[in-house]
Each structure stands twice: as structure tokens, then as C-alpha cells.
Amino acid sequence: MSDTTGMSAREVIMARIKEALRVPAPLPHGLAEDSRAQVGPPAAVLTTSGGSGATVMSAHASTGLPTLTVLPEEVARPWLPDGGETPAERLQLLVENLGKLRAIVQQVPDLTAASDYLFTLARERDWHRVAWHPHPLIEPLLAGVPCATYRVDPADFDKNALESCDAGITSCEALVAQTGSILVSSATSGGRALSILPHVHVVVATVDQIIATLADALHAVRDRHDGHLPSMLSFITGPSRTGDIERILVLGAHGPKELILILVG
Amino acid sequence: MIVTDASNPPASHSGDPGAELPRLAKKKFLHDAAEHVRDTGHRAFVRKALGGYYTNRDLQKARFRNWEHARDAASLAKWSAVNRLDELLPRFVANFEANGGTVHWARDAEEARTIVLNLVRAARAKAVIKSKCMTSEEIHLNAALEAEGYGVVESDLGEFIQQLRGEPPYHFVFPCMHVRRDEISDLFGKHLGTAPTDSPEELTMIARRHMRRLYVDADIGITGANFLVAETGQISITENEGNARLTAALPRVHIAISGLEKVVEHLDDLAVLLPMLATAGAGQPMTCYNTLYAGPRRPGEADGPEEMHLVLLDNSRTAILADPEQRDSLHCIRCGACLNVCPIFKNVGGFTYGTTYQGPIGSVITPHLRGLAEWNHLSAASSLCGACSDACPVRIDIHHHLLHNRRNAARTAPNAWEKIGHRLFVMVARRPWLFGLGGAVFRRTLPLLKLLRPPLLRDWLASRDLPAAPRQSFRRQWDRRQPLEPTAASVHPHARKEEA
Numbered sequence: 001m002s003d004t005t006g007m008s009a010r011e012v013i014m015a016r017i018k019e020a021l022r023v024p025a026p027l028p029h030g031l032a033e034d035s036r037a038q039v040g041p042p043a044a045v046l047t048t049s050g051g052s053g054a055t056v057m058s059a060h061a062s063t064g065l066p067t068l069t070v071l072p073e074e075v076a077r078p079w080l081p082d083g084g085e086t087p088a089e090r091l092q093l094l095v096e097n098l099g100k101l102r103a104i105v106q107q108v109p110d111l112t113a114a115s116d117y118l119f120t121l122a123r124e125r126d127w128h129r130v131a132w133h134p135h136p137l138i139e140p141l142l143a144g145v146p147c148a149t150y151r152v153d154p155a156d157f158d159k160n161a162l163e164s165c166d167a168g169i170t171s172c173e174a175l176v177a178q179t180g181s182i183l184v185s186s187a188t189s190g191g192r193a194l195s196i197l198p199h200v201h202v203v204v205a206t207v208d209q210i211i212a213t214l215a216d217a218l219h220a221v222r223d224r225h226d227g228h229l230p231s232m233l234s235f236i237t238g239p240s241r242t243g244d245i246e247r248i249l250v251l252g253a254h255g256p257k258e259l260i261l262i263l264v265g
Numbered sequence: 266m267i268v269t270d271a272s273n274p275p276a277s278h279s280g281d282p283g284a285e286l287p288r289l290a291k292k293k294f295l296h297d298a299a300e301h302v303r304d305t306g307h308r309a310f311v312r313k314a315l316g317g318y319y320t321n322r323d324l325q326k327a328r329f330r331n332w333e334h335a336r337d338a339a340s341l342a343k344w345s346a347v348n349r350l351d352e353l354l355p356r357f358v359a360n361f362e363a364n365g366g367t368v369h370w371a372r373d374a375e376e377a378r379t380i381v382l383n384l385v386r387a388a389r390a391k392a393v394i395k396s397k398c399m400t401s402e403e404i405h406l407n408a409a410l411e412a413e414g415y416g417v418v419e420s421d422l423g424e425f426i427q428q429l430r431g432e433p434p435y436h437f438v439f440p441c442m443h444v445r446r447d448e449i450s451d452l453f454g455k456h457l458g459t460a461p462t463d464s465p466e467e468l469t470m471i472a473r474r475h476m477r478r479l480y481v482d483a484d485i486g487i488t489g490a491n492f493l494v495a496e497t498g499q500i501s502i503t504e505n506e507g508n509a510r511l512t513a514a515l516p517r518v519h520i521a522i523s524g525l526e527k528v529v530e531h532l533d534d535l536a537v538l539l540p541m542l543a544t545a546g547a548g549q550p551m552t553c554y555n556t557l558y559a560g561p562r563r564p565g566e567a568d569g570p571e572e573m574h575l576v577l578l579d580n581s582r583t584a585i586l587a588d589p590e591q592r593d594s595l596h597c598i599r600c601g602a603c604l605n606v607c608p609i610f611k612n613v614g615g616f617t618y619g620t621t622y623q624g625p626i627g628s629v630i631t632p633h634l635r636g637l638a639e640w641n642h643l644s645a646a647s648s649l650c651g652a653c654s655d656a657c658p659v660r661i662d663i664h665h666h667l668l669h670n671r672r673n674a675a676r677t678a679p680n681a682w683e684k685i686g687h688r689l690f691v692m693v694a695r696r697p698w699l700f701g702l703g704g705a706v707f708r709r710t711l712p713l714l715k716l717l718r719p720p721l722l723r724d725w726l727a728s729r730d731l732p733a734a735p736r737q738s739f740r741r742q743w744d745r746r747q748p749l750e751p752t753a754a755s756v757h758p759h760a761r762k763e764e765a
Binding site: 008009010012013014016017018019020021023024025026027028031077078079080081082097100101133152153154157159160163178179180181186187190191192193194196197213214215218219222229230231232233234235236237238239240241242243244245246247248250252253254255256 | 314315317318328329330331332334335337338340341344347348349350351354355364365370371372376420421422423426439440441442444445446449465466468469470472473476477480481497499505506507508510511513514515525532533535536537539540547549550551552553554555556557558559560561562563565566567568569577579583584586587589590592593596659660
């Protein structure tokens, strides 16, 4: 390598990389030249915003949530775990997967029933204070909650107040049938801490928010925020857990011990 | 004070054997391996701990409609990113900075430590909370922060236990898999003043209660990164406990440390890589929290850090990049699957390696990070069974790279005795009469050799038994064999198949 005195660390490292890559590396073991077409990421589809041929699902009339777009079929990757073909299949997969992850799923017909369920939860678990963020799916549920509430406010965020809450109630960006994941974001789920600091995380979502795969969810969230991604996007897959002690599963390591999904519709 | 005890653990992670003299690392390996292998109770404990992993991994693999195809896709995603690092790394950095983050380039461990120390000083920090980050182990960051008087707390349960024990991680995904629950109970009793318990759940809750205030009070949160997404400038962090989420949510400053090879081109690549990392690494469909960060808190968002920094670490990664044959070892997503299936790892244990990255992948990359002459012995500690390559979700040709390391070591730092030995063998093997004579002498003197145990044979006999020598050489037996009558099957091998 040539003299590097006076070069910044960035310049030195980039020079090392360029030098190193002068000799090409063979394709991974056992892969042929044309395999990229078969398994490679669908770059062309994803760089065109919206994805031509994307299926558009209608928004939930009562909540006014933005629409969810899903990827065209040619990028469905039929070798990954199944995400379900029809809305009914996706719902079934989601509920099944969340059950295996030891999350609680409560299906309710409408927001009134959701409100009743939240009331019961707060009573049964003797919650003293719950935290929430303004959202069309959450506000209607709070009127009857039999305990104090803390509204997460961007203008006056108080982490100590949030720490003292028994539960955090949030909305989500999407629900992923394939893995049972709940996608939350700092833009639409009350920031970063609300879904992780309280001991219980309650998610309120509609069945329209169920999407087949992780790829669909990533695509939908990019589409929705159109170039201005939230500073945090998080796939939550079950309540917090650890296996660090003798590889024995324990729920509630540092994040919520319980994850409760209230599924409306 | 109890709390002070925990934030100032007994000793910083000891043991950078790279600083030791050449050959010492090998001596230590041989000594520790011999000791560990004799501890059958410990080996059984580690095997039992891994038992559940095998079951869950297979269950989750079965959910993939084609796991092998998914491996192809994952390896291609990493291959195309690593081989275009010259283009993708600057693209990632530009997008990360457009999101409001700051990137710091570090040529080596010392430069990375200095960068982090300067950031911590500039923030006038009092308390630092960390989530699991193997690159910080690689650069021995905790010792550097503690030397400057900063209290650092590892928040991942396994890392916290190891920090209190004053030990580095035993396994880079399961840091304290070798520790029994009664030892953890005693450890918490000593450092946190808690009552003894044999319940893993209760032990976990002790750590949970202890850590909660620390997240809220810390000024700096340090995390690692599993993927750097070039097209969006996001970093992706995978974890189960929620401690990384808290670390990146509550403190005023978020510092992430990552190897520069972690770049992927598309956000969409994660739709393949995240479930594969979880399945191969821990037998889960997805790790509990897979989080993408794009800069500090945005206007209108409720919370989050005011500043976000990323330390991009080279530390000899570009040396691996410069070796096209082993470049694919940079595809590693640190899932730990190769450790979990490795007969060597299971028998010698994680500490015997004396490296930041244990197991087969550690044996491949450590010689690049710390020098082939001192660390080639790791490549010899292998049965070459290939279980690691089979387990690797991104198809790194791990066991062949162990052979490549051996070959490279023989070329660059030949061992004089090995050379003499091979020359002698060639000389003998090319002269049938000498070969026959050598065999005859060996067959007759074998009982005497077993008795005398000369140096070379002593090591061999220490753990093996030599059977009695046959009376005749193989060649003599071959010459005297009775020729077999040819059978129908051997004359017409296809005849039977067609009948069937």
C-alpha cells in the first residue's frame, strides 16, 4: 500500500477496500452465474416506489389508517416460511404464531368491545397507571379505564413517569402473518420507549393491518412514509425473553413480560 | 454500596492472548483443551444446554418451504454486498448521515476506543449502559472506559453475568451458557445482595429490577449492529431481551459500534436475513426484537437520543477482504450456529480458544485479526467434519477455510520439523524397498516403542491406544490372497438393477 500519512481514517480504509476488491471473489459455494435471477433481492421492484402491480388494500373505514400495499407476486419468495394466501389464512397464521410465541391475542368485533376488554385487563391486573399515545384506535378505549393514565407527549416527554406505568398501549404499522411479528415505529407507535419500557405492552390493531410477509411489511412501511423513514422501526415477535440461564426460556427479561394484541374487526 | 459494586465489576475482561508471545497462545490452547476435555460434568452440562437448541432449530427450519434455497439467497445477498463494499459503504454512510447520524471511521481497535472515549467525554457522561456488542469485546472497550473512571453496565443478562464474573463471553451468542444457576444465584447474592434462588425466572427478574433505573439514568447507550442497510442508511439490531431497545431509547446519546462488513444493499434483504439469523442462531422464527434505527429522535417523535453515532471498525477486516479465497468469511452474520454443532467447541469449551470469536468461524478469522503464525493452531483443532459449513445460513465454506489457513501457514511460516518429516516421508515412500524395510523394523520394534514412549509417540499414546502390529505387511498379505471367483453382479453390475 502507498504512503498513508496525512490521509483520514476514512480515506485509508476506503483505499484498503478498493485495493482488496481488485481481485474478484468467486460466487458462493455451489451457486451458478444465473442464480441471482432466481433468488436475488428484487431490486428493480423495490426502487420504483409503490411497486407496479401492487395490490392495494382499503383502509379501515372507522380508523382512517393509511392503506397497506403488498409486493407483487413475483417477489413472494416461495421458499421462505408461508405468509398465507387469503386474508382468512393470514389471520389464522398470525393468531397461531402469536400463540406459539406466548403472546395473548384478543379478537373483538369493534372498538366498544375493545374498550370493555381493556377495562377488564386493567381491573384483573390491578393496573395503577397506563401509558398511551394519541391515535384513533387508542383514544376511544381510554374513557373507561379504571386507573390513572399517562399520555406520551413529544413536547414534554418524561421517562420517569413512563417508567412508573404498568402498561403501555400503542398502535402498530403492520402485523406479519409469516412470523407473528408486530411492526411498530417511533412515528406511529408513541416513540421508542412506550412499547418497551412498561411491564405490559398492549397493541391495538385492526384485521386490515395483517400482512403476509416481512418483505410486505418493509415495503408497506417505506411506501407509507415515502422517503422519510421513522427513526425507529421495530419488529416485535412475542414478549421479551431470554435463555441466558442454562438455555431455559424466561419471559420478561428487560422488555414487556406480556404482549397483548387487541385485534379489532 | 451494592449498586457501585455492580457498575465496577471485579476486573475488566481479561485475556487478550494476542498480546502474548508467539506460541504461548498455542500452549495455552493445548493446556486448556486437555483440562476441559477431562471435565466430563461440564461437557455434559454444555451438551444439555444445547439440546433444546437442536430441537427448536429443526422445528423452525421446517417452517421454511425450502431452507437450502433460503441459504442461497442469504449468501448471495451478503456476497453481492461484500464484493461491492467500495460502492455500498460510502452509500450507507451518506444515507446514515442524511438521517442525522454521525459516522466515525476506525482503522483499528485503539482508534475505535479513542473515538468512543472522546464521545463519552464530550457528552460529560456519568453512566454508560451497553447492550450486547461483540465488536466492543473485540476492541476491549469496557476496560478502556473503566480505566477513565466511567461506570459501564452490560445490560444483556448473559453479558451482565459475565461482567460480574470478570470473564469474557464463553460463546458469542450465549455468553454464559457454561454457568450453572446456583453459581448465578451466589454471584447475584455477592454483588447485588439478593437472596439465593434456584429459579431461572427469579434470577432473571433480579437482573431486570436492578437494570431498570440504570436505563433511565444512563447518559450514553452503546449498542452493536447486525446489519447496515445501504439504501436507507438504517442500522439493524437483533436481540431477545429488549435491552438494546431500551439502550437506544432512553440515554441522551446512542453510540453503535459495527464492523464495516455488516453492510447489505437493500432493506428487503432483511426479509430473508432476519428469520434466518433467528432460526440458525437460536431456533426461533424471529428474534424477539429486530429494530432498525435511522438517526436520532426526529421532530414530532416522543423520545429517543439527541445524538446518534456509528463507529465503523476495520481492525483487519480489509485484510480478509483482500483474500478472495476467504472473503466469504466476511459474510458471517454471527449467528453462532457453527459453534453449536462443532464437536471441538462442545469438547474444549469456549474459553479454550482464547479469542473474541470462538468456534469454527473464530478459528477462520482470528488468524487474520491477530496473526497466522500465533493462531494457526486453531485451524488444526478441527475434525474437518464440515458440520460448521452445513450449519452456516450464509454458506461460508468454513471447514475448507481451516484447510486454507493450514496451507497458508505452511507456506508463510513453515515448521522446520514438519518439513524434515515430510522430506523423509517422500524419500521413503518413493523407494519401495526402503518402505518395506521401514515397515518391518516398525512392526518388530512396536512393543518396545510402546514401552519406551519416545517424545513423538508419547503425545499420540497419551489419549490413544496402538493395536498390536500384524505379523505381515499389507503388501505381503495382498500378494498371498486367494483370488475370488467372479460373481454375476461384479461382471454385469447393471443386470440386477434392470431385473428389479
